[in-house]
Amino acid sequence: MFYRETGQYKTSYAADMALFPIRQDRIGMMLILIVAFVVIPLTMSNFVLSAVMIPILIFSLAAIGLNLLTGYTGLISLGTAGFMGVGAYATYKLTTWFPGANIVLLILLSGFAAAAVGALFGLPSLRIKGFYLAVATLAAQFFLSWCFVRVPWLVNYNVSNAIEVPTRTMLDVPVTGPNATPVVRYLVVLTIVVFMTWIASNIVRGRIGRSWMAVRDMDIAAELIGIRLYRTKLLAFAVSSFYCGVAGALMVFLWLGAAEADSFNINQSFIILFMVIIGGLGSLIGSFFGAAFIWGLPIVLRAAPEFFGVAVKSATVEHIQFMVVGALIIFFLIVEPHGLARLWQIGKQKLRMWPFPY
Amino acid sequence: MDLLYKIFIDPFVQMGGAPDLLIQTLWEGLVSGVLYALIALGFVLIFKASGVFNFAQGIMVVFAALTLVGLHAKGVPAFLALALTIVVMLVLAVGVERLMLRPLVNQPDIILFMATFGLTYFLIGLGEIIFGGEPKVMITNELFLPKGAIEWKVFGGFVSFQKLDIAAAIIASAMVAMLAVFFQRTRIGRALRAVADSHKAALSVGISLEQIWVIVWFAAGIVALATGIMWGARSDVSFALQILALKALPVLILGGFTSIPGAIVGGIIIGIGEKLGEFYWGPLLGSGIESWLAYMIALVFLLFRPQGLFGERIIERI
Numbered sequence: 001m002f003y004r005e006t007g008q009y010k011t012s013y014a015a016d017m018a019l020f021p022i023r024q025d026r027i028g029m030m031l032i033l034i035v036a037f038v039v040i041p042l043t044m045s046n047f048v049l050s051a052v053m054i055p056i057l058i059f060s061l062a063a064i065g066l067n068l069l070t071g072y073t074g075l076i077s078l079g080t081a082g083f084m085g086v087g088a089y090a091t092y093k094l095t096t097w098f099p100g101a102n103i104v105l106l107i108l109l110s111g112f113a114a115a116a117v118g119a120l121f122g123l124p125s126l127r128i129k130g131f132y133l134a135v136a137t138l139a140a141q142f143f144l145s146w147c148f149v150r151v152p153w154l155v156n157y158n159v160s161n162a163i164e165v166p167t168r169t170m171l172d173v174p175v176t177g178p179n180a181t182p183v184v185r186y187l188v189v190l191t192i193v194v195f196m197t198w199i200a201s202n203i204v205r206g207r208i209g210r211s212w213m214a215v216r217d218m219d220i221a222a223e224l225i226g227i228r229l230y231r232t233k234l235l236a237f238a239v240s241s242f243y244c245g246v247a248g249a250l251m252v253f254l255w256l257g258a259a260e261a262d263s264f265n266i267n268q269s270f271i272i273l274f275m276v277i278i279g280g281l282g283s284l285i286g287s288f289f290g291a292a293f294i295w296g297l298p299i300v301l302r303a304a305p306e307f308f309g310v311a312v313k314s315a316t317v318e319h320i321q322f323m324v325v326g327a328l329i330i331f332f333l334i335v336e337p338h339g340l341a342r343l344w345q346i347g348k349q350k351l352r353m354w355p356f357p358y
Numbered sequence: 359m360d361l362l363y364k365i366f367i368d369p370f371v372q373m374g375g376a377p378d379l380l381i382q383t384l385w386e387g388l389v390s391g392v393l394y395a396l397i398a399l400g401f402v403l404i405f406k407a408s409g410v411f412n413f414a415q416g417i418m419v420v421f422a423a424l425t426l427v428g429l430h431a432k433g434v435p436a437f438l439a440l441a442l443t444i445v446v447m448l449v450l451a452v453g454v455e456r457l458m459l460r461p462l463v464n465q466p467d468i469i470l471f472m473a474t475f476g477l478t479y480f481l482i483g484l485g486e487i488i489f490g491g492e493p494k495v496m497i498t499n500e501l502f503l504p505k506g507a508i509e510w511k512v513f514g515g516f517v518s519f520q521k522l523d524i525a526a527a528i529i530a531s532a533m534v535a536m537l538a539v540f541f542q543r544t545r546i547g548r549a550l551r552a553v554a555d556s557h558k559a560a561l562s563v564g565i566s567l568e569q570i571w572v573i574v575w576f577a578a579g580i581v582a583l584a585t586g587i588m589w590g591a592r593s594d595v596s597f598a599l600q601i602l603a604l605k606a607l608p609v610l611i612l613g614g615f616t617s618i619p620g621a622i623v624g625g626i627i628i629g630i631g632e633k634l635g636e637f638y639w640g641p642l643l644g645s646g647i648e649s650w651l652a653y654m655i656a657l658v659f660l661l662f663r664p665q666g667l668f669g670e671r672i673i674e675r676i
Binding site for chain 1: 411457458461462465466467468469471472473475476477478479480481482483484486487604607608610611615647649650653654656657660661
């Protein structure tokens with residue numbers, strides 16, 4: 001009743017192929033974008049912006065990247081953080097080489113470096129799949145982590161062995177570095193994330209995305225209908241790593257402000273895989289849900305004892321947090337193995353049918 | 359030219375020049391290989407019988423060792439503590455089966471894989487709350503594990519064998535032999551293999567999946583305990599041991615996910631390869647190559663034999 005497409009006729013192919021063919025979706029998306037671009041920067045404090053909103057957006061982008069690979073193409077990767085690191089370090093090198101260039105452009109360009117590395121480490125996927133492949137991608141993770149620590153060239157031979165983000169401006173407003181305000185950083189991140197999500201949604205609806213899904217569902221059948229497996233899989237690795245690379249660059253330049261090799265360790269890869277699974281495999285909106293859930297949960301858990309007036313030591317809180325996160329992950333997998341995106345689907349269906357139960 | 363010399367000639371000259379060092383390195387590699395193999399064994403057991411890729415094996419090692427040390431610290435005699443730890447691992451196995459595996463039956467592999475991640479987080483939190491995060495010393499004396507080293511004079515130098523390492527190697531081989539017999543010869547072992555082949559077919563001939571899962575997780579728990587004692591005796595018992603689980607993964611690739619002998623041979627190859635690489639080629643690349651060398655060995659290997667050394671040919675050609 002609230003969400004019904006009755007009476008909305010499509011009269012052209014363009015309308016049929018639109019990203020949001022249903023009017024309610026279009027209105028909803030406009031509302032979400034207005035809230036994200038206008039209401040949130042105006043109302044939320046700097047702390048919330050830089051500690052909650054920016055990380056969620058950045059992790060969403062990384063989760064989308066991994067989702068393209070794991071959810072859409074069915075190739076499990078545990079090297080996400082490594083590819084994010086490649087993006088970050090590539091951006092750093094680019095800012096050193098081209099001090100005058102637009103930082104957003106450099107961040108997007110660094111994605112290509114990550115894509116190249118990703119395609120290289122995707123090569124084993126031509127021979128193996130499943131868990132064997134997952135373990136093989138760990139090679140990427142460990143090798144890249146090692147490079148970040150051991151190759152001083154990557155950090156311009158500085159003493160701290162870390163990326164120190166230089167100040168870069170756009171239209172005379174500082175975007176990166178210590179002088180950039182959270183609002184500006186938030187808006188830049190949001191713009192990039194929205195733009196890349198839009199691209200991703202078009203990729204997965206189009207020929208490329210369909211060939212990925214064909215490979216995921218049954219690779220032999222996909223090969224029989226004329227999809228070239230090696231090309232499709234490597235493309236998936238490249239595009240996925242591109243997204244992860246940009247996310248990594250955003251993470252360092254627009255959120256953390258400085259990064260050591262340890263920011264891109266194996267745990268980061270696992271956390272992003274969590275986001276993808278909890279959010280929903282093969283769903284872009286699920287990536288956002290997953291990122292918000294995994295990032296938001298510890299914040300809520302940390303605030304909870306105070307809220308109820310119980311005094312708990314911070315170390316204990318951290319341990320309980322581990323337990324609760326672990327238990328919740330298992331709980332979620334049992335209750336809804338298809339992730340939060342599935343709940344979203346069910347919710348929409350309920351609204352459509354309302355007031356009838358089905 | 360100089361680089362080529364350093365890669366292809368210099369290490370071998372060094373090896374020939376100091377054979378005692380070479381033997382020492384090989385021995386170190388062998389021992390760490392055996393210990394990797396022990397962890398890999400835990401993975402293989404569970405993968406073989408339930409198709410679950412159990413990421414929690416590493417934390418199970420830590421948890422078992424912590425329970426043992428923690429109980430002993432509370433004043434429980436060492437061997438009673440050992441027995442109690444085995445009981446704890448049984449409780450853990452039953453709990454995992456009841457609360458995690460049973461509701462998740464018939465889900466895709468990746469979901470089960472993620473669930474073991476959740477289990478890992480849960481056990482990390484639980485372990486830290488109960489036992490605290492600081493490293494502890496393994497009770498080697500109380501368990502009558504040998505100490506000291508045997509020195510062997512050879513090639514004008516000497517090679518030292520830690521008695522503890524020898525014991526580790528013996529215990530590991532004994533465990534593998536027992537498990538192999540268990541899998542091949544006993545009724546339960548046959549049931550385990552049936553479940554590994556097909557859950558549905560096993561159910562239809564009256565094998566209880568629930569029982570099998572408890573047994574297999576319990577067995578993996580005992581392997582974890584043995585691993586924990588050995589690793590704990592070599593270093594401290596701390597949560598850092600959990601990282602070792604990741605070391606076992608290339609071993610699995612090399613040996614195949616479903617093969618017990620594969621886990622052993624793979625472990626030894628990785629252990630020796632890693633130590634040789636670190637010792638002779640490491641200085642060339644800067645140290646720390648241990649962290650990824652094993653994976654690279656495994657990757658190169660995969661290109662030629664995707665199913666591992668002894669793995670079953672279940673991977674179809676792509």
